[in-house]
Amino acid sequence: xxxxxxxxxxxxxxxxxxxxxxxxxxxLARGGYYIFADQDYESRVxxxxxxxxxxxxxxxxxxxxxxxxxxxxxxxxxxxxxxKELADKGVVVFDKDKVKNIDGSxxxxxxxxxxxxxxxxxNKIMSNVVALGVTMSLLDYDLDLLSNAVSExxxxxxxxKANVAAATAGYQYARANFKGDFxxxxxxxxxxxxxxxxxxxxxxxxAMAAGCKFVAAYPMTPSTSIMEYMAAKADDFxxxxxxxxxxxxxxxxxxxxxxxxxxxxxxxxGGGFCLMVEGLGLAGMTETPIVVVEGQRAGxxxxxxxxxxxxxxxxxxxxxxxxxxxAVLAPATVQDAFWxxxxxxxxxxxxxxxxxxxxxQYLASCYATVEPFDLSRVEIKRxxxxxxxxxxxxxxxxxxxxxxxxxxxxxxPLQQGALVVSDSDEHDxxxxxxxxxxxxxxxxxxxxxxxEGLRKEIAGPMTYGPAxxxxxxxxxxxxxxxxxxxxxxxxxxxLKVNLVHLNEIWPFPAEAVTRALQGTKIRYAVENNATAQxxxxxxxxxxxxxxxxxxxxxGRPFSPDHIVRELxxxxx
Amino acid sequence: xxKISDYAxxxxxxxxxxxxxxxxxxxxxxxxxxxxxxxxxxMVSGIGQAGKLPHYTRCNVLNVLHGRTLPAAAxxxxxxxxxxxxxxxxxxxxxxxxxxxxxxxxxxxxxxxxLVHNNQVYALTKGQASPTSDLGFVTKTTPHGAWxxxxxxxxxxxxxxxxxxxGFAGDVDHLVGLIKKxxxxxxxxxxxILQPCVSFNHKNTYAWYRERVYKLEDTGYDPGNRLAAFExxxxxxxxIPTGVIYREDRATFEEQIPxxxxxxxxxxxxxxxxxxxxxxxxx
Numbered sequence: 032x033x034x035x036x037x038x039x040x041x042x043x044x045x046x047x048x049x050x051x052x053x054x055x056x057x058x059l060a061r062g063g064y065y066i067f068a069d070q071d072y073e074s075r076v077x078x079x080x081x082x083x084x085x086x087x088x089x090x091x092x093x094x095x096x097x098x099x100x101x102x103x104x105x106x107x108x109x110x111x112x113x114x115k116e117l118a119d120k121g122v123v124v125f126d127k128d129k130v131k132n133i134d135g136s137x138x139x140x141x142x143x144x145x146x147x148x149x150x151x152x153x154n155k156i157m158s159n160v161v162a163l164g165v166t167m168s169l170l171d172y173d174l175d176l177l178s179n180a181v182s183e184x185x186x187x188x189x190x191x192k193a194n195v196a197a198a199t200a201g202y203q204y205a206r207a208n209f210k211g212d213f214x215x216x217x218x219x220x221x222x223x224x225x226x227x228x229x230x231x232x233x234x235x236x237x238a239m240a241a242g243c244k245f246v247a248a249y250p251m252t253p254s255t256s257i258m259e260y261m262a263a264k265a266d267d268f269x270x271x272x273x274x275x276x277x278x279x280x281x282x283x284x285x286x287x288x289x290x291x292x293x294x295x296x297x298x299x300x301g302g303g304f305c306l307m308v309e310g311l312g313l314a315g316m317t318e319t320p321i322v323v324v325e326g327q328r329a330g331x332x333x334x335x336x337x338x339x340x341x342x343x344x345x346x347x348x349x350x351x352x353x354x355x356x357x358a359v360l361a362p363a364t365v366q367d368a369f370w371x372x373x374x375x376x377x378x379x380x381x382x383x384x385x386x387x388x389x390x391x392q393y394l395a396s397c398y399a400t401v402e403p404f405d406l407s408r409v410e411i412k413r414x415x416x417x418x419x420x421x422x423x424x425x426x427x428x429x430x431x432x433x434x435x436x437x438x439x440x441x442x443x444p445l446q447q448g449a450l451v452v453s454d455s456d457e458h459d460x461x462x463x464x465x466x467x468x469x470x471x472x473x474x475x476x477x478x479x480x481x482x483e484g485l486r487k488e489i490a491g492p493m494t495y496g497p498a499x500x501x502x503x504x505x506x507x508x509x510x511x512x513x514x515x516x517x518x519x520x521x522x523x524x525x526l527k528v529n530l531v532h533l534n535e536i537w538p539f540p541a542e543a544v545t546r547a548l549q550g551t552k553i554r555y556a557v558e559n560n561a562t563a564q565x566x567x568x569x570x571x572x573x574x575x576x577x578x579x580x581x582x583x584x585x586g587r588p589f590s591p592d593h594i595v596r597e598l599x600x601x602x603x
Numbered sequence: 604x605x606k607i608s609d610y611a612x613x614x615x616x617x618x619x620x621x622x623x624x625x626x627x628x629x630x631x632x633x634x635x636x637x638x639x640x641x642x643x644x645x646m647v648s649g650i651g652q653a654g655k656l657p658h659y660t661r662c663n664v665l666n667v668l669h670g671r672t673l674p675a676a677a678x679x680x681x682x683x684x685x686x687x688x689x690x691x692x693x694x695x696x697x698x699x700x701x702x703x704x705x706x707x708x709x710x711x712x713x714x715x716x717x718l719v720h721n722n723q724v725y726a727l728t729k730g731q732a733s734p735t736s737d738l739g740f741v742t743k744t745t746p747h748g749a750w751x752x753x754x755x756x757x758x759x760x761x762x763x764x765x766x767x768x769x770g771f772a773g774d775v776d777h778l779v780g781l782i783k784k785x786x787x788x789x790x791x792x793x794x795x796i797l798q799p800c801v802s803f804n805h806k807n808t809y810a811w812y813r814e815r816v817y818k819l820e821d822t823g824y825d826p827g828n829r830l831a832a833f834e835x836x837x838x839x840x841x842x843i844p845t846g847v848i849y850r851e852d853r854a855t856f857e858e859q860i861p862x863x864x865x866x867x868x869x870x871x872x873x874x875x876x877x878x879x880x881x882x883x884x885x886x
Contacts, residue, residue: 226885236881242873245682266861269871271681276707280674287678290665292869313668403882409875444645444663445686452664463658
């Protein structure tokens, strides 16, 4: 029997939902399971309702599936909200002294969680870790693997020991009281050498591997954890992370730093990006290489601050006044997020332009097991950087020299023999401001010419499923995992479905997309937004129209099951 | 040795008689007197007539957006602290559009020199009120007169400025001295420069300023006392003080960053393999 188990930990903010969920995922990953986990939280520090969903399987997975095998409920509200999601044999693990709304129709395991935490660790706050022990026991999982993950997460010191005691108490309680009532038998299936990390961590690692030395960013969900991760590592990795007064300062700071010669990045969400738009144009005009991570959340304005959406695609494509080249990359998976970050820095420097990584709340905070990134494959392509030996010899330098590729060799300030002059006004080849029509035209053409080379660097769409299908799903960015599984589920159910998915969006890979769509009959745009923004772009760039749209803009990610249900409705 | 001719740039497009000419001369002289070669200097400027100054000299230049001079200058300084960074802008640019950056750059104490050409009017857009226009100053956009002016020096002292000074474009020798002091200061040096606008400000003219300005150093004033400096910053009207109003010795932003202790970020090698230890942490 293939293993495929869905677990959810639910409770209030402050009850340790995230910690319990993360440690469970980590312990399962250590035992060789593939993990996919996502998080749902509210914009509050205490109270409300949060959940952490984990799917563990013995094959690679890229999305959560809806039916819950286990619901670990830290409060009654979690039971009320999620009991309808339980699978036929799904069970609820809960604190029997606190949660009283369990009706007899639900399979349940009531445990005195707080009492056990108090007895084992003298701290009832550790009831979340007791629940973890109970759950892993019911899954017939290995206690040592769990204890190690607990101890690592809560530090090896006294806190770690107390938490291990709490986990062990829960584990043994379940062994003693629910003899033989296993939900599943998840014995470890080998020593995992996979990483468990979320999309933001993958972006941060990718940026650091690519040699990003400067980050300026203003905290904004869902991108804050990128800057927090990098700030924590900054002193050991010789990088600088600055939290300035606002997003406007952030983008202008990285422009200053990139102009001086370091790889620089800012991270934000749509609202913060709104403030950065003017700066984006400055990077375009001055041809300064910067990387901007835009982690989309549901807008407009403050919208749903902690929730996901793909509502900013057309915004980032067109952000800022005037016309200038840019690249827009939209990572599809956690693994892809790392390589996207690496590529973003290379494209930014090779083509001397802003590169936007269009992330979203879902990918930012979902965890996946991935093979360790092979750092020997990380290429650093800094583009045409003139060495000081050359500028010192020639003594002549023109920052915006007109070239066939549109790319002007770059010198850095404080290089002997080269004075680097950059201007936000239209400028001549030396960088000084001009107003004449001829120079303006030449400079616009020079900048836009960079797109010709850039176009060749942009990957075509990822395709999945049978080559010949009756229906083609078209998606982009973080929905890849759900779409891929939806294709499998649909084909299993007798539909003939395949997928064309973009993770590199601008310059639009029109030829490759056209090839991928040739011969398709029915095309569905599947997007986490209300207006099918990729479908607009597709029509503008290729002439292909979609025949239907499956859209979701409630702040929640797609599940494969949801996509299949919608598809079946369309077919019916 | 740096020479004035090293700093010869394009001919300025300012109005004849503009106070900016004197500021340009003073900046060049200060750089030469401190013997700094053009390739070591980065001038970052905003938008307005003042923002054009770097084009009229020779050095590294980053001319940015209206009001965004300071964050861009700070980013460049952090990336390469070996650069001599001079930020240049006007009163509308720095105190209006860039007001938030002004406050926080003072607080952070980046090691840059900030020259504010304060002509109390928007000149590039042809004569509207600025944040420092005198009370009641009538323009096309303020037909009932400008509101109370922003006291930028008082704000600078309150916001944690470590070097706060005022110069006058009508006294180049004095201004040269101030710019040199500002550049030698460890930290953020604000030099607000009274700059007569011959086209759009017919109130605050050379003559108007000349009747009022005096030099603090002639009065035995001690710029080391923050409260006294705050009091001095309130003086405007019949008498206008010039010179260093406040100065303190405080660690710069850049000095406090561990990553910069090994030198410029620009010179650090990129090696993806360094990240291997982090990958291990996720296993």
